[in-house]
Amino acid sequence: MKREGKDVISLSAGEPDFPTPRNIKDEAIKAIENDFTHYTPESGITELKEAIAEKFEKEWGIKYNVNEVIISNGAKHVIFNALFALCDEGDEVLVITPAWVSYIEQIKLAGGKPVIVETKEDNDFIPDPKEVERKISPKTKAIILNSPHNPTGAVYPKDVLIKIAETATSKGVFIISDEIYDKLSYDEECVPLVHLIPEAKENILIVNGASKAYAMTGWRMGWGLGPANLIKAMGIIQGHMTSNPCSISQKAALEAVRGPQDEVTEMAREFKERRELICSLLEKAPYMTFRKPKGAFYLFPNITKALGKSFKGEVIEDDITLARKLLEEKLVAIVPGKAFLAPGYIRISYAASRKDIEEASKRIIEFLEELV
Template sequence: MYLTDRVKGIDTSPTLAITSKAQELSRKGVEIINLGAGEPDFNTPEHIKEAAIEAIKNNFTNYTTSSGIRELKEAICEKLKVENGVEYEIEEIIVSSGAKHSLYNTIQAICGSGDEVILPAPYWVSYPQQIKLAGGKTVVLETEEKNEFKLKAEDLAAQINDRTRALILNTPANPTGALYTEDELRSIAQVAVEKGIYIIADEIYENIYYDQKPVSISSFGPEIKELTILINGVSKCYSMTGWRIGYAAANKDLVAAMSRLQSHSTSNPNSIAQKASVVALTGEQKAVALMRNTFKERRDYIVERIKDINGLSSINPQGAFYLFVNATELIGSQIAGVKVNNDHQLVELLLTEAKVAVVPGSAFGFPGYLRLSYASSKEELTAALDSIAELLN
């Protein structure tokens, strides 16, 4: 069977691979605790579900404008103005089928053959694959745990050349939970303006923060706003992962190009989900605050528990719902009679022996680490950590 080099070059998602193995064991009757999940374990709030039901009853089930309905774009503009301190016009907003789709549109629009996109590691697994699909080159800048896995402005400046098109900046970050301060973002923004490169600002976890509220890099003035492609959506903070609504805010020429691309690929996002997303953004936000407080309690719990497990350590994540665990001490050691040569083998061992699914750090461009999601109940976290501790201690 013939397949293009473009498709053959795409790597399988490591997170999906782990999930598949966990599901296979579950089908065989093995009880697995999944700490690899990338979605909240909360239900979509009732008032949002009711808005979707109302949309169906009102027969709002046909095609919409391919770039999204005006009502949702207006809600996004108001949200960005009030919450992020930056003003956008309707023509500067595109709604897509999830934030991942918004990222795909963005990279396809600004990145071509041989163009370079700078990507701080650890990074979310889909970034390099999307750059590859656009024909671009991923330039990985490895960060340091002692700096909370955050990119330094001087390192960014040193890496930019005439082929550099953009920097992807995810804050709060998956998989580390790192959150950039305003001063750190201003330094990065200054470099971007001086060098004339885009900032793809992935802010999908912005409402899941703990000790300080995130700041949007696009809010620092007209120059950096013109260079920023702000990516967000409703999936994480409203527990709407399956509804598939994301959006991008950028200069109108770029949004127009992305809209043309979308019109010939997916066309409009789900009409019913768009109506529900209007209510998500404009309605009461109590569920968001409740979720954030619950995640903070879980974060505090899992961080303390990890300290007492042999060979594991971590920084304190400031956002999202992941713990990026340093397991480098365990690489090369014997565990349950097996020599662990890399983080993939360690993950396999945790799955088969401790019955806990996690994701290897190498999936995020950072070998020797593990990503644990605490988007699970306190009872599941306790059972998982007890099992891991029993195996490693």
């Protein structure tokens, strides 16, 4: 629709709208000019692994050696490698829903079976450790945790994370902790899982990367910190799948990790202000309720009160219909909750300019007000 010249505002993106910081781009240019454009070790260059491990130890007091760090083509690739390394055919992996769209499909591709642990809106989409324990079976190989959370914006309380980690570890269930939004926690500092329960270090893979914190989604730079035997297996899988991560992107990521962090702080501050803006605007919307997100850059409204209503004669049967009609009629793009195993919800990204947030919110309210 944008190619047709229509004034579409997209609040569907799962990426920062800021440019990659200048110092990071300059290092990529230097890498090209210095002909750092060939293969690297399959699991990433040692210099970047050392930088990631050093930064983690400095910030959180947990030491990782270079053989406990892998560099991959985005955090998604880290999770993919881990699931392939961990899962045998028929192994179960616990997934907390709502859930990011790729978890389920990656588990299936690895031959595993996703087992759903549902959360509830009235509990701020926080998982119940007792429910997690109930879902663990002799076939359970791993659990995926994601905090700050996509799509709900939830940040799991420390005591909940500790209880889940203790239960998983005691039952031999490995933990994949997706912490890609860790720099985007607005009301309290986001703490890595391994810092909360360091005695479980050998049972945890920390997944992170450059995409969200440094506005580097297209550079495809993710990393994992975990037990050496798992990291080695992941490296072998990666070597046969994609070979090494991009050499140029690795040099850029090295600058991101070791260079100034001012812009990371500034982007987080701006996202927090945009959160306040979009919440203040959409709290006036009919047929929509939401919890104020505590992290990431998503609003996850409940739109079940709009279901069964009609827009210009078409019944809004589900969140998919609502998202489609909103795009067709008001030129606002959002993501239906069904994509995250959460029918009856929609995901709205505030990784957009304030101007776009204001105009899109106006259009969303107009759309909902026109339902009959």
